[in-house]
Amino acid sequence: MSFDAPIPRPRPNKDLYPVDPVVQDLLKLSTFSSDKFDIKDFIASMSEKLIAQSKAEPGPFDPKPFIRTFESAVDVLIDLRKDVQKKTEREEQSCKTAEKEYSKKLSELNKGFEVRLSLLLRAPRPHSVQSVGKSFNGMESKITEVGRTAVRIGEQLESIHLARQRAQAAHDIVSYWNQFSRGDTTKIEALRKEGREGRQQVAVLLRRLTAVSKELDVKNATRARTELEKYCEKFEKDMLRLFDKSYRKGDPKIMKHCAQTLLEFNGGASCVQIYVNQHDFFISKSRVNETTSIEETHLWEILPDPDASLPKKDLGLAALLEDIRTTVGQEAQIIQAVFPNPPVVMQVFLQRVFEQSIQSHVEMLLEKASAISALAFLRLLQLAHVQISALVEDLRPYDLSAVMSASSTRAAVEGSSLDALETRDARGMGVALPFGTMLESAMEELFVHYIEGTKYLEKESKSLGELYLEYLTRFTKVHLMMRTKASSGGFLDRIANQLSSGTGTSLSAAAASSSASSAFAKLSGMASSMKLSAYPGSTASPTSPVPPVPTNSGAAEITKTTASATGGGQSESVNEADGVLNLETAERMLKWHAEAIGRCVEMSPSAELPKNVLTLTKVLAESLGAGYVEMALETAQVRLETRDTKTEPDISSSLAVIRVVDLICQLWQQYSSIALIPLTSSSVTGRREIMIFNGQTVSRIEGLANALEQKVIDSIVTWLSGQLQKQKKTDFKPRNDDMSFARVNTDPCIGCCDILEKVRDAAKENLSGQNLESFLTEIGVTFHSMLLEHFKKFPVSATGGLMLAKDLKSYQDTVATFGIPALDERFEFIRQLGNVFLVRPEILKTYITEDHLGRIDSRLLRPYLMQRVDWGQISFDVLLGPGDDLNEPETSTASSMAKVGSEAAKGLRERLGMSRLSVMMKELEGLRAYAATTTGSAATSGTGAAAGTQSTGTGGGYFSFGYT
Template identity: 30%
Template sequence: MAESSRPIYPRVDTFSLSTFSNKDFIVKDFIEGLTDNAVPPNRRSEVGNNVVSKAFDPKPYIRAFEAALGRLKELDSDLKERESELKENVRRAEIDHMRTLDRLGNKFHSTLSEFHRLDKNISDGGGVAVRIGGELEKLDKQRQRAEDARFLIQCYAEFSRGETGRLERLRKTGRTDDSIRCAIVTRQLSLVVKRNEGAGINPKTRELIESFSESLEQDLLKQFDAAYRKMNIDAMKGCAKVLHDFNGGASVVSNFLNQMDFFIAAGKITTGEVSIDPVIGEKLTDPDEAPPGLELSLSSLIREIEQNLKDESKIIRDVFPYPEQVLGSFVQRIFQQSLQQQLENLLEAATVLSPLAFLRTLQAARTAVIALAEDLKEHGLTEHPDPLTSSTAMLLDQNVEELFVPYLQDRGYLEKERESLEQLYTGLLLKFTLFHEQRRRNLKSGLLDRFKNTRERTLEKILESDLGKSQSEALSRLMGFRPGKEHLSDIVITEADGMLKVDFAKRILKWMAEAVGRNLELSPTADTPKDVFVQMQILIEHLKTSYLEVALDAALDTADQQTKGEPDLSYFLELKPATTIMHLMFAFINTILFKLAANSLTTKRDMQKLETSALAALEQKVNSVIQKTVSIVVMYISTIISRQKKQDYRPKDEEVSLTTLSTQTCDAVCVFLAKTHEIAVDALDGTNLEAFLDEIGHGLLNLLLEHMKKFQVNQAGGMMLSKDIKKYHDVIQGWKVSSLKDEYELMNEIGALYAAGATSFRDRMGQGVLSKMKPALLKPYMMKRDDYITEGIEKILSTE
């Protein structure tokens, strides 16, 4: 029965949740297992033996999958139950967790409140402790004051009895604190005596206190000196602290500075006279030499000052409790004692040489001192190598300015510059001035004795000035002394000394440029416009008034003297250097002086007015010389032409061979024109040259046109006249003045008409520039031809 009840298809192997939770679970393998169990064994063997079955039977598989699905549903139901159970457990656990958090939060807040309560109690207790501490400190101070007062009273009582035991014992302990206390008590005793003076205090008590104070101070100073010699910094520091508390420290600072080797050595140097080296002195006084720089003794002193400031500042920082104040006193003493005294001696020695030597020395000294101050400010002293503090830097600047105030205040420096420039300019132009002074006197009197007297008076006047008293070799050369001569009366004056020299102007401008540069360094910036205006006035006074105008006036005077014979036009050559010097002077004024005065519109306007006035005056004198020379040249040409012989253009038959030559008058005029042109080219250039030649050319043209109307001309003379005109034409054309070209071309054509026959005359009349000329204008010239009527020239001119 059992076998008969067995199902046809076997059951599928059971599986549980563990089957799927296994990490090695594979779906494919799981499905294959189900299908393998669904096929009976006997059927599997048949298939294996390639036995062909009747047909595919799906039922075993269906039954296997149905069984598997049923089992899966059972497992799914179990999972849902377990999930519901777990969710419930989680919900209960979350509720317990929230309750636990609430309980812990309450505990934390309770603990925090307790902490704040305890902290407040502790703070209140601390405040009480601080208050108690403050009260204790106040009581301790009161106790200390009471103790100090008791000690002060005891000391005063001893002094009133003539004793000093307590303070003596305190002073001799050797401890710095005891020395400080001794100094404080002694100072308090002195104050008590001073405040209660006249209130019954025993004079002996006051004298004893004062004596003890002095003894204490001297004793401390001796200790400081001994420590300073041994370079015991700690001992020096202690003494300085005691003396600072005792009397402010002024005595120890003074003693410290007095004992410095620098001040002892510098004092010996500055008390002696300064002697400037002759080589440096010669360069200082020579305006053509570059400034030689700072004098050696002052330069050496500045180097020593710089080194000592840096060395001693370290000691000051380590020793004194107030280093900035001590350093300030040190700097002031260096500037106001050592440096100032040496500078005064040096400038006094330079003043003896010349104003220029003084100015150059002053400039070099100020430059060196400013460089010293800037170096100290940049690299520092007490904080080396850091920069100085602002207070010490300001103190340095103040001492630098105060050092040079006596030489720069109240525009005294500018007066020194004026004196120097006037001395140099006067010396350079001395021979020039003497020459023209004599020349003017010569024109007025004509008496040799008066020249001599005038020269002597001029020399005496200069000899009495600083320029004449100067013994500088440079200034002697500048004024023109002969070697071995030392007096202005030995000056030899020649014709060349009265002529303009561009080199002189360049030197004058160079000296002025040096003065302007020095002024920018030494004078306040606000005074620069006024200073350059003054310097411009000095420049114009000497270069324009005393030099250019004198030379141009001399040229005019010389021109006025050209009365008879061929004029000497050498004076005209002065125009070349005159115009060059004018250009240099006004270029200097516009390029340098005007720019420096740009910040003051008023001053610049005044300078422009002065420049315009000076330029107009000079141009007027130049034009006067040019016009006067034009008149002289034209006048002399007129004189030469007037010497033309009446028969020059009517030669006789035996003189026909001469018709190939120009006349002597023409040759003389051309030679003079060549000389004039050569001088003009050397004296003028540009528009001035062209204008000068144009006026001479027109003057000659007018003279020739009138000249041709005066002479009768025969056939041979016509050839000669045409040759003269051609020669004049060639000379003028060689000048290359465009304004003269057409007019002289016309005159040349007119000249050619004198030699033309009737046939060629008519042809020439219709050609070139003559074709534009009315025939009536030619009649005054052609009427002078002997064949004017016979050749029919009259008819030709009438019919044209």
């Protein structure tokens, strides 16, 4: 150590001015070596006596005594510094010497140890080394035993210390109890007035005395208990008054002291209640009068409209939740600074926020929405759930369980270990729940009244059913009036009965994200493109005037409207255009269903989601499937069945229904695969059930579409048959050759070609793919069979043969426009068959053995050859071969052609590609290979499903939507 050199000055004479003994004691080395040395105190001690003397002497202040004293002290300190410096130098020198000796000795020991260790490793171990090892082991065991003994002694000391503290606490309790029994509170009152520590000690004593008074039954116990209760009540009121006063002044230190004291006294629940109850957030006038803000929002105009885009938040609720976020952020800091148990206080505050502020606001909103419509209620319920869920996520960072103050933790430990006379429940407000669990429970309690059990699903199903029923009322009314022959108890009656009983469908209450509404948004554009891509040759639109949007006004009004539709004297006029099937209606119904599924995802537990999705899907199937698509198909069938057979059938309207049904089913399948089925991925059973249900629904619609298409085919065949019946016996055996040459075709041919062209145009406009091919193939094959049967009945002259050839060429050209290769080959055969009436007799045998006619047995051509006017002049042996019975072939051919006719009639009710085609071709052509070829092509065209898809349609049908 070093000091600054002193300034040279004249040294005072020590003999003339001796140093005061008090100052001499202060100038010793021990004074400066103390840890409590303070320079100010040192100067004050040296000057204390001089100051007193200066004050006692009259006259002006004389500094000379101070100068002499301080100069003498400085001289002594300089000498003392020199002595300390010399001593320090000596000690440093001796320390360096000792360090050198220590290092030298350590190196010598290290070398000796290494030498001895190497020798021990090389030489066999002597007995002395083993004994040394045993000594070390014994020493280690003794050290371990001593350590255990020390631990036992420490535990005993700790228990003795705790016993002493308990004894002291028991002594204090007995002492204060005796004072309370005498009505004397002076001692405890004096302790309370000692300040903060005194109040805390009083709180602990009162808590323990209260616990004792509940179990003690001795003399004067009643008086002591009464006095104790009075004093406890007074103490608590004083502390609460002090807390309230400091709370209003904004003094966090006093608030923290009061909270800690009351925590020690009775758990601090009353303190927390005062803090929460008097918070401005709960008592401000603007918060109390917030009900007026509900009337001012424009949300109520949007909620009942199912087509209106729902806003992402309610402005009033959003403002309240934002205020809560701000308030909680501020209060978290205050609670953490004031209360010793911040997690409990924060939970009490947030529970009050949820139970009072949020719940009252949500109840007012839902009550008003419920008065408007069920849809408004459900939409607002989802809106509130989404906003409050976001609030819960924003409040999670305010978990104060990790910042419990050390003092409260220490107090809890002391209370649980020292105080055996009281229970733990008497000390605090209880253990706080996990913060996240508390928030989730508070939010769940807000909505449990609306979603418990099957309440939510029942309301959702009923609302969706009401929307669909009101939306389809005009459509149903039109179809009920069209189906005058239909029996009662149709779809509308079933829905009305279900709605009046309060359930739209059977309920079965039973799991990222992502949602049904967004999935349907992808389908919205898909539906519009589907109208063009599915039917590229179409020019007409499958749409029609869309029914008006319902307002979900209730079941009573809907049932009343339905009753007027089915009864007499309708008060509301309907237009037939309201009953036209269109894709926009299906899109809108799917959109409403997607919104309901989105709400279901938000409000339903993950375990119940698959069953809830299936339930809502059944509501959709009942309305869109049975009430819309199936009703349109059934009405179209009824109209075909009850039409006047003398009038030409309306093919285009019936096929237009099938076209729209195809588009709706495709849209439904896409919607199911994109939006519904992924929501059931958490349940294998639920996924299988919804896939089976959708498959059955589409299969049922396919069956009705097949039935309608068969009705269309039957009506076309009936009309063709009627046109062929107009054929006259003289059409192909004319009397006036000039007039026959003047006509291009006969009247039946013109009528048949005209209807076939209309069938072709309507089919290509409304059908596509394999459905179009199977439909036109069935028409062409049936008409081919009818022509074969038809031309056996009319005699043909040489001139009439030309007319017949022109008719057959017209038939062939018209069917060729179908674009079906199998039909082209068939009608080429029938054209060549017509040429047998133009060929001269001498070359007739050569002609019938060539090309298509050469592939069949020539005897099968006998019924047609017999219609030649020169049939009697032809040599049968030359034409058909010797040894043939002229009557037997006729009988055989007649039976064959009768069989062909029966098979053709049967073909109208069989799926294309069955045995009818192969049998007919075998009988007509007699060539097995050719029959196999045409049968294979017909079977391919009659599959009714696109490549790569699996049809679930009913057997024996033509139409398939390819549901997989």
